[in-house]
Amino acid sequence: MKATLITFAKAPPKRFADGYWEAMHGDMTGWYEVRVYGPKQLSRYLLFCRLDDQAAGRDRPLLAES
Numbered sequence: 001m002k003a004t005l006i007t008f009a010k011a012p013p014k015r016f017a018d019g020y021w022e023a024m025h026g027d028m029t030g031w032y033e034v035r036v037y038g039p040k041q042l043s044r045y046l047l048f049c050r051l052d053d054q055a056a057g058r059d060r061p062l063l064a065e066s
Helices: 002-010
Strands: 021-023 031-037 044-052 062-065
Touching: 002 031, 002 044, 002 062
Parallel strands: none
Antiparallel strands: 021 031, 031 044, 044 062
16 A cells, blocks of 8 residues: 555646546545555555645645545
8 A cells, every 4th residue: 555655646646547546525525545455356445645735845745644
C-alpha cells in the first residue's frame, strides 16, 4: 500500500481512474479511496486519503491518510 500511495502522491490524483484511486462523492467529497488487492485478489485493502491543496510551503498537494 505504501508504494501505491507514493505513486499517487507524485502525480495529480485525477490522472488515476483505474480502480486503485477513486474520488468519493456526496458527504465524502474531497476524500479519495485507495484500493490495494492482496494475493490472487482474495482480499482488498482500503485507505481513505485527503489532499491538502493549500499546504504552506509545498509545491504540490499534501497527501493525508486516515
